[in-house]
Amino acid sequence: MLRDLLDAANGGRLHPRLKGVRTDAAGLLEEITAALRAYWTAVLEPHWPKLIAALEADVLYRARRLADEGAQGLFNDIDRGLRWSNGALSVDEPGVEEQLDVRGRGLTFTPSLFCNRAVTLIDYSGPPRLWYPARGRGTVWGAGVVSHSHGLAELLGRSRARILEVLSQPLSTTELARRLELSPGAVSQHLGILHRARLLDRARHGHAILYSRTPLGDRLVG
Template sequence: MSLWIWQNPSRYAIHLPLVRMSASRLSGVDWPLLQALIGPAGFLPDFLTPHPAVPRPDIADELDAVRATAHDVVRQDLRNAAGAGGLHPRLRAADTDPAGLLTEITATLHDYWRLILEPHWPTLRAALEADILYRAKRLADKGAQGLFNDIDRIMSWGNGELRIDEPGLQAEVDVSGRGLTFTPSLFCNRAVTLIDTSQPPRLWYPARGRGTVWGTRTAPSEQALADLLGRSRSQILQTLNQPLNTAELARRLSLSPGAVSQHLGVLSRAGLLDRSRHGHAVLYSRTTLGERLMSQMT
């Protein structure tokens, strides 16, 4: 999905720092092939986002799944994404040499991952894991309606149905017995799903913290907050508009992990932060008191 930010950077302005940092590296990627994969309406072929076999698949597993896609599925997915205009010339090998085309696509996707996304993966992964933790807490506290109504303004839940109001798209999908996989994304501006509704139901939604993943935004009342808490602690509190671990906070704020750990302890004892374990990571987030303090300062 990050391919979208290169096709229309102004629409994904929050990711312009990534564009600036990585533009020179695109010379090492078969960019025309990646561009060809994005249909005229911005659709991506479904087979590029295989259903995850495990909760945290790695890039090698994902590319293996893409490479193993049935050839008739590849042809159909490419045509679904292309629309009435037909296949891009770079993709016409789907009819004559689908195995070769899949090899070319997966090799190019691996190059793109290695050069563009992998250098930033620890930060991106931390943001995604923080979103998952937030959604889990939201579901526990507010139930399904509170969860879905908070994800995206075009989504709503009621009477056992999840409704997505997207102009121009009309479809009804019965997920009974099939489940529905929700996946946070840092690179979509709204909820998106697969083109082929016969596939296992899956929905991507905009992850929290997308706007700050490339840096910390300075709050209008930064000096007042620093006067109250001290500059480092105020920066930590401001940065925690999404749950983060100690290492990621240290990286974002250019502080030592030891110093960050001490500040987190003080803020936690003051009732401004909560800590929770997510897998092997301990994530910190603002408490209700911490949120109230931030709202007063801004």
């Protein structure tokens, strides 16, 4: 961050409030860090459990998509501004005409809940990275209680029908309990039954276990 501020100051593009980088770089960096920490505490930290659940669910979904459909299916599903052809990935970035060879360096994909299209930074000194809109980000800020079809509820019971319907994307037990306003213990019991019936898959992602519908579960809901 300090190097970026100094580069911006030398180019004359620095905001007036940040020009202290020339006289007290360490002090300015400490002030920026404190402001970011205060923002995190006030805005993001209270919602972090459901934010990280949505991001982890997206990563698991993308991994399954890559395994099932390959690179073509993965990139076509992430964003309309991404195109994969003959081993090259094109990113539709307005006003940018650059080519970056990432062979031997890799390309990191990062889901985001705060962007509405795929974006990247052309920086030859940094690691290649691309941010894209996380799947299901629209459900993060609401309770997300779903309706359920009468027939499915008669077959499985109301709670299991609701769980099966909401699992159009991978979710943890905690996130399911939050969305459906059920206790984690009750959700865990229902998930076990649905998993044994081969209607759900489960996979570990970090410290969490994420559940998702199997093809049989998809057909049942459909």
